[in-house]
Structure formats: structure tokens, C-alpha cells
Amino acid sequence: MIAVGSGEALRLAERGDADAVLAHSPRAEEEFMAAGHGESRRPVMFNDFVIVGPEADGAAIRGLSDAAAALARIAAAGAPFISRGDDSGTHARERLLWGAAGIDPAGSWYLEAGQGMGAALMMASEKQAYTLSDRGTYLSLCDRLELSVLVEGDPALRNQYSVIVVRGAANADGARAFAAWITSPAAQQLIGEFGLERFGRPLFIPNAERR
Amino acid sequence: MDLFLDALRQALRLLLSGDPYLWRIIARSLQVSGGAVLLGLLAGIPLGTWLGLARFPGRGLAVALVNTGLALPPVVVGLFVYILLSRQGPLGALGWLYTPSAMITAQFVLAAPYVAAITLAAVGSVPPQLRLQARALGASRWQALLLHLREARLALMAAVAAGFGAVISEVGAVMLVGGNVQGETRVITTAIMLETRRGRFATAIAFGLILLTIAFAANAFITRVQQAQPRRRRPLTS
Numbered sequence: 117m118i119a120v121g122s123g124e125a126l127r128l129a130e131r132g133d134a135d136a137v138l139a140h141s142p143r144a145e146e147e148f149m150a151a152g153h154g155e156s157r158r159p160v161m162f163n164d165f166v167i168v169g170p171e172a173d174g175a176a177i178r179g180l181s182d183a184a185a186a187l188a189r190i191a192a193a194g195a196p197f198i199s200r201g202d203d204s205g206t207h208a209r210e211r212l213l214w215g216a217a218g219i220d221p222a223g224s225w226y227l228e229a230g231q232g233m234g235a236a237l238m239m240a241s242e243k244q245a246y247t248l249s250d251r252g253t254y255l256s257l258c259d260r261l262e263l264s265v266l267v268e269g270d271p272a273l274r275n276q277y278s279v280i281v282v283r284g285a286a287n288a289d290g291a292r293a294f295a296a297w298i299t300s301p302a303a304q305q306l307i308g309e310f311g312l313e314r315f316g317r318p319l320f321i322p323n324a325e326r327r
Numbered sequence: 328m329d330l331f332l333d334a335l336r337q338a339l340r341l342l343l344s345g346d347p348y349l350w351r352i353i354a355r356s357l358q359v360s361g362g363a364v365l366l367g368l369l370a371g372i373p374l375g376t377w378l379g380l381a382r383f384p385g386r387g388l389a390v391a392l393v394n395t396g397l398a399l400p401p402v403v404v405g406l407f408v409y410i411l412l413s414r415q416g417p418l419g420a421l422g423w424l425y426t427p428s429a430m431i432t433a434q435f436v437l438a439a440p441y442v443a444a445i446t447l448a449a450v451g452s453v454p455p456q457l458r459l460q461a462r463a464l465g466a467s468r469w470q471a472l473l474l475h476l477r478e479a480r481l482a483l484m485a486a487v488a489a490g491f492g493a494v495i496s497e498v499g500a501v502m503l504v505g506g507n508v509q510g511e512t513r514v515i516t517t518a519i520m521l522e523t524r525r526g527r528f529a530t531a532i533a534f535g536l537i538l539l540t541i542a543f544a545a546n547a548f549i550t551r552v553q554q555a556q557p558r559r560r561r562p563l564t565s
Binding site: 203227241 | 518
């Protein structure tokens with residue numbers, strides 16, 4: 117079991133270095149399946165992305181319901197924004213949102229960190245910058261961050277996770293068993309309860325299709 | 328093997344095409360590690376010279392500490408510099424975190440012990456009679472000391488090469504305190520990590536080739552210096 121960004125995970129799988137992948141980058145996953153690298157792909161759970169930023173909110177995006185409009189304001193204000201810049205699922209979503217805003221982000225305000233979500237959030241907090249984060253990583257770190265959730269709830273921020281069994285997996289039985297387990301009622305219940313105790317709300321909503 | 332050869336061919340093409348993304352990062356690496364070694368020289372040569380020539384109680388411990396500095400884990404140095412420079416840290420007001428200044432600071436801490444340790448060994452290996460004779464011939468204390476350092480100059484150049492070779496290839500400290508920001512704090516080693524993770528092997532290998540070339544040049548230089556030493560001329564007095 118290794119934890120990497122969705123882009124890296126799918127590339128590992130493409131080369132046969134992984135048997136099963138849990139990813140959250142729908143477009144990249146569809147390409148992966150279309151190219152015939154995957155044997156099956158099933159939804160597992162979802163949570164959402166949030167735009168977080170400094171309490172002072174210099175770009176005045178707090179409470180906006182349109183994520184792309186919020187990014188447009190950040191760009192117009194030239195407020196610092198940390199991008200993952202690592203082809204992860206979060207980075208893919210961020211680029212999608214910039215596309216929706218009709219903006220090609222560039223300039224000294226746009227920092228491409230090339231690191232994981234935790235490191236990008238720490239950097240945003242240090243620099244009092246905005247960033248796009250999955251809610252789970254933000255919640256798990258928010259005690260140590262000087263950042264608030266400013267924009268949430270836009271359907272464009274929904275974050276769907278799927279499990280993919282790789283075609284020709286070295287351990288095909290194990291991969292299929294993992295996919296069957298994580299979509300089973302028992303595992304789905306575990307997912308729905310995960311984080312409830314610590315954060316007062318679950319970090320993921322299970323949504324595997326019942327078969 | 329095909330993957331590797333393909334990537335290698337693409338890497339060579341990238342290097343020859345003068346890709347600006349590549350060369351900017353290489354330049355930043357040279358700037359950060361070069362700056363760190365330069366500062367390391369300023370601190371390490373006086374410290375090493377002093378420890379090499381002075382005799383005082385506790386000198387053994389001080390020498391051991393300097394030699395331990397050679398084995399400082401870069402990621403731990405990065406951690407301490409990060410805490411020092413973070414917004415709530417004692418030097419947070421400088422605003423250096425995630426800038427090349429932070430990276431130079433961390434690599435300075437790593438490079439200085441190299442310079443000090445090699446200087447220490449080098450001044451120790453110059454026969455002490457040299458200074459005595461120079462003094463007898465009317466040189467001042469400082470002139471005698473400079474003559475001493477001049478005799479050790481090859482070893483000092485090796486110290487530069489060793490320190491540079493060590494810091495330019497470390498990734499832990501620069502990743503933590505620099506943050507791998509494109510166009511600002513991305514250096515060769517952090518770029519290799521990112522490009523490998525993105526599956527862009529050709530770019531990663533291009534950076535790897537550059538890093539290997541630098542490391543090879545540094546070590547070839549050290550080897551030459553070491554082989555030159557046994558041929559050094561006899562002491563001035565017999």
C-alpha cells in the first residue's frame with residue numbers, strides 16, 4: 117500500500133507497478149480505462165474540495181458559491197495562491213476550475229509547490245495564501261494552520277473516489293478482493309464513520325453502487 | 328530497459344535543446360549550493376585553522392563535534408531551519424521560509440563542517456617547522472599563518488569540492504525549507520523527485536545526468552588532490 121497523488125498512482129499502475137488504485141481524478145481515470153489499462157472501475161466514496169485562505173481574505177471570496185468565480189477574484193487581486201503543481205487529482209481539479217474561470221494562472225502570485233496536500237497547506241498558511249484542498253486533509257491539519265474554509269458547496273468541488281483493478285495485475289486475485297472489500301457494506305460503513313469522532317462529521321460519504 | 332533508454336535519449340535531447348525550465352533550475356541549484364559553500368568557507372576555514380593549530384583543553388571534543396557535523400542528516404537540518412524561519416519561529420520576521428535564502432542557510436549548516444574538518448586535517452598535515460622557520464626569517468605571525476594556509480591550499484580546494492558535492496546532491500533540507508516552488512526554490516534534487524512522481528522520466532533523467540556530472544567533477548578533483556599529496560616536497564628543515 118503506497119500513498120501518492122492520483123496522477124502518480126495511475127502512472128504506477130500503467131507500468132504494472134500497482135495492482136489496484138484508489139484515485140480521485142475522474143478525467144485521468146476515464147483515460148486510463150479507455151486506454152485499456154483497467155479491468156474494472158467502481159465508485160467508492162466522495163467528499164469535497166474547499167478553497168481555503170487567510171482569515172483576512174484579501175481577495176474577498178468568503179461565502180461565494182461559485183468556485184471558478186472565487187479563483188477569478190484571487191487572480192484579479194493578485195493574491196498569493198499555492199498550486200499543488202504535481203499532476204495530482206487535486207491539481208487536476210484546480211486546473212479544471214481555472215479553465216472554467218477562463219484564466220491561465222501565471223505570475224508571481226501563483227506558486228507551484230510540486231508537493232503533497234499537507235505541504236501545500238503548510239506553505240499556504242506560512243505565506244497566508246489561498247489554495248484548493250480536499251476537505252479531509254484540511255480538517256486533519258486545521259489545528260496547525262492559519263487558514264479558514266472560504267468557499268465550499270459548489271457542485272464543481274465534489275471529489276469522487278473510485279477503485280480501479282488494473283488489467284493484468286501481478287496479484288489479480290488480491291486486487292479484485294480489495295475492490296470487492298472496499299465497496300462491501302462492511303467497509304462502506306467504516307468509511308461513513310471515519311473521522312466522525314474526531315471532527316464531528318465523517319470525512320467521506322460512501323457511495324459504492326450496491327450490486 | 329526500453330523505458331530507460333528511451334528516457335535517456337529524450338533527456339539528452341532536452342539538455343541539448345537548452346530547455347529554459349531545465350536550465351533555470353540548474354542555475355538555481357548552483358546559486359544556492361555555491362552560496363552555501365562560500366559562506367561555509369568563511370566560517371569553516373577560520374574554525375578549522377584554529378582547531379588545527381591551537382592546543383587547549385576540550386579541543387578533542389571540539390574536533391569530534393566538527394567531525395560529527397559531517398554526518399548531519401540534511402532532513403534534520405532542514406527541520407530545524409524550518410522551525411527557526413517559520414512564521415511563529417524566532418526568525419519568522421525575516422520572511423525567509425520558502426525562499427533561496429532559507430535554502431542557503433540550511434545548506435550552509437551542512438557545508439561548514441566539511442570545510443572545517445578538511446581544513447583542520449590539512450593544516451595539521453603541514454609540518455609545524457614551516458611556521459617556525461618563517462618566523463625565524465622575520466615573518467609576522469599573520470604572514471607565517473598565511474604561508475601555512477598556502478601550503479594547505481590544495482586540501483582547502485578539496486574542502487570546497489567536498490562541501491559542494493555534499494550539498495548540491497541533498498534533497499531533504501532544500502525540500503523542507505525551500506518548498507520546491509517552480510521558478511523560485513525548485514532545484515535539481517527536488518525537481519528529480521517531482522518529475523519522477525509525475526512520471527516524466529526523461530526530464531528527471533536529464534536532471535540526474537547533470538547532478539552526476541557535477542558530483543563526478545567534484546570527486547575527480549578531490550582524487551587528484553589526494554594523489555598529488557604524497558609527492559609534496561620535503562619539509563624545509565630536516
